[in-house]
Amino acid sequence: MNQRARHPRAWLAAAAVFLAVAPLHAQTDPLPSWNDGPAKQAIVAFVQATTDKSSPKFVPPEARIAAFDQDGTTWVSHPMYTQVVYCLERVPAVVKAKPELKNVEPFKTVLSGNREAIAKLGMPDLVKILAATLTGMPVEQFTAEVKAWLGTARHPRWDRPFTELVYQPMLEVMKYLRANGYKTYIVTGGGQDFVRVYSEQVYGIPPEQVVGTAGGTKFGYTKDGTPFLTKEPKLLLNDDRAGKPEGIHLMIGRRPHAAFGNSTGDQQMLEYTTAGDGARLGMLVLHDDATREYAYGPAQGLPDTKVGTFTQALYDDATKKGWTVISMKNDWKRIFAFETGNPAR
Amino acid sequence: MNQRARHPRAWLAAAAVFLAVAPLHAQTDPLPSWNDGPAKQAIVAFVQATTDKSSPKFVPPEARIAAFDQDGTTWVSHPMYTQVVYCLERVPAVVKAKPELKNVEPFKTVLSGNREAIAKLGMPDLVKILAATLTGMPVEQFTAEVKAWLGTARHPRWDRPFTELVYQPMLEVMKYLRANGYKTYIVTGGGQDFVRVYSEQVYGIPPEQVVGTAGGTKFGYTKDGTPFLTKEPKLLLNDDRAGKPEGIHLMIGRRPHAAFGNSTGDQQMLEYTTAGDGARLGMLVLHDDATREYAYGPAQGLPDTKVGTFTQALYDDATKKGWTVISMKNDWKRIFAFETGNPAR
Numbered sequence: 001m002n003q004r005a006r007h008p009r010a011w012l013a014a015a016a017v018f019l020a021v022a023p024l025h026a027q028t029d030p031l032p033s034w035n036d037g038p039a040k041q042a043i044v045a046f047v048q049a050t051t052d053k054s055s056p057k058f059v060p061p062e063a064r065i066a067a068f069d070q071d072g073t074t075w076v077s078h079p080m081y082t083q084v085v086y087c088l089e090r091v092p093a094v095v096k097a098k099p100e101l102k103n104v105e106p107f108k109t110v111l112s113g114n115r116e117a118i119a120k121l122g123m124p125d126l127v128k129i130l131a132a133t134l135t136g137m138p139v140e141q142f143t144a145e146v147k148a149w150l151g152t153a154r155h156p157r158w159d160r161p162f163t164e165l166v167y168q169p170m171l172e173v174m175k176y177l178r179a180n181g182y183k184t185y186i187v188t189g190g191g192q193d194f195v196r197v198y199s200e201q202v203y204g205i206p207p208e209q210v211v212g213t214a215g216g217t218k219f220g221y222t223k224d225g226t227p228f229l230t231k232e233p234k235l236l237l238n239d240d241r242a243g244k245p246e247g248i249h250l251m252i253g254r255r256p257h258a259a260f261g262n263s264t265g266d267q268q269m270l271e272y273t274t275a276g277d278g279a280r281l282g283m284l285v286l287h288d289d290a291t292r293e294y295a296y297g298p299a300q301g302l303p304d305t306k307v308g309t310f311t312q313a314l315y316d317d318a319t320k321k322g323w324t325v326i327s328m329k330n331d332w333k334r335i336f337a338f339e340t341g342n343p344a345r
Numbered sequence: 346m347n348q349r350a351r352h353p354r355a356w357l358a359a360a361a362v363f364l365a366v367a368p369l370h371a372q373t374d375p376l377p378s379w380n381d382g383p384a385k386q387a388i389v390a391f392v393q394a395t396t397d398k399s400s401p402k403f404v405p406p407e408a409r410i411a412a413f414d415q416d417g418t419t420w421v422s423h424p425m426y427t428q429v430v431y432c433l434e435r436v437p438a439v440v441k442a443k444p445e446l447k448n449v450e451p452f453k454t455v456l457s458g459n460r461e462a463i464a465k466l467g468m469p470d471l472v473k474i475l476a477a478t479l480t481g482m483p484v485e486q487f488t489a490e491v492k493a494w495l496g497t498a499r500h501p502r503w504d505r506p507f508t509e510l511v512y513q514p515m516l517e518v519m520k521y522l523r524a525n526g527y528k529t530y531i532v533t534g535g536g537q538d539f540v541r542v543y544s545e546q547v548y549g550i551p552p553e554q555v556v557g558t559a560g561g562t563k564f565g566y567t568k569d570g571t572p573f574l575t576k577e578p579k580l581l582l583n584d585d586r587a588g589k590p591e592g593i594h595l596m597i598g599r600r601p602h603a604a605f606g607n608s609t610g611d612q613q614m615l616e617y618t619t620a621g622d623g624a625r626l627g628m629l630v631l632h633d634d635a636t637r638e639y640a641y642g643p644a645q646g647l648p649d650t651k652v653g654t655f656t657q658a659l660y661d662d663a664t665k666k667g668w669t670v671i672s673m674k675n676d677w678k679r680i681f682a683f684e685t686g687n688p689a690r
Contacts, residue, residue: 250581253537275573
């Protein structure tokens, strides 16, 4: 006679535990591209606690807001921000329309194709390029230009469209949060109108849930009286650093319960998010995977960078404030959906 | 033998028609506070056409955006905009906190309680009052102040909270649109942060779907390092007239398919909305009911007003552009939910 038969009540208790636990295990893992570890556990624990009505950490559905930085958090931002690539690649078309710019700096340098010289352009030059390529046209024209570019442009390293260089683990987190009643937002230092062109298709996030650096528009009429909006070179919101919580207040009007970032540009957003009452989740992606993506910090002795800087001070702050650092190398089983053996997106 | 028995096929056809039509009649009228007429018909026809997949006017769910002006469109705005009443009634508290303002204009006049003198205050004075009562405090403090005021303030004519002076027919339109997959937005010349305090409770519209006149905020830290946002006296968006389509682009990023207004401040929003492709609905509330609410235009010979002006030019434009004018007197069976015989809200 075995142990089980000798203690029928113990057996029943074991069966009850099994039956209670089995449905959980039977569920599909909502985060299959994540390795088991503190980062994945933090996400699952947050979602479970905030959606369980009996939990003291329960968050009512209408307050479930999650904010995601984009560059370096949900897609590749090296060696250059995608939108900056767009602006540089738009310069020939701009000069074609305005030939008088051909011999004017910084357009002359950009047209030369001299990468070293282009890399040395300063902020005032970059501002001129952004103004010339992102403003001055009707909003519909801008959308069409970005859409056309995204269809043909390729990342130099992977030779794939930029919109395929999104992090599969982060797409899974967005989906998982939405399946649990969270409204997901992009909160980016990038251009709001730029990201809105592809946010629905790439992230499942509608344009109205994209908060980004935003310029003004000007309402006017065509000759036949049709109203239209022109993008103006007038900055309304610089959605970076302190501008992120300010942008969240302007565009959402509620404090998020979860925020995801990867650099000092996201620090204030995480501070603001996690300073709220009740359950809050703050997470930072650390790019420590030179093999599969890039490695930069300078936190944890990683190479320094000017694109998406993750300082040691930010790392220490994360530890102090209970934010979770996501190690790209250790926490992500896969990085891109197109990697071999990846489940379909 | 009756007609029916003699023509069994005709009877069958009649039965089929009855069965097909019956469920429609059996449904509860989604707009019970509207009289049958061109306004109600325009709303129902728009919703039916844009949600019927077989209709050439079908609008995919993600593009279903409807914008509602607030003052004079969804609630009473006479004799004074509610937010202006708020600002004037906040002055004593502001002066209590800053006694040096006691003998400074325009605060002195407001404190005097002299209605005629207050009514004569000019725009520069009003701007000083708005700045003193709407800015300079943390956003949470402002929300708490507005909430407290709404709980005690009363409209002089009805002696009821301002939040009860919402138009029941418009609440029904919002609900009807939402039941048909539309995302409803408030797009108001009033303060975005002010309206967000009560929009969910009063209109069922969450704060993130309120677009209004917006000032900047400033991110900072308390002495113990807690981050917070202060409301700044810096105008980011004047969400009136041309500012409405500009605000819609900034905050929503899509052109609405339906827009509701009541004054020249809404003209550009309706132009922008109805200039889009496919089915579009533009509607304007005409206050022609002095008995149950107020009568003002000066369109159609109604008394002139400075609060929510509906000019004859706007009226003519509505006719020309196919916008529907809602006659409060003729189209609305009931105006407020609290009226005798009203169905529950």
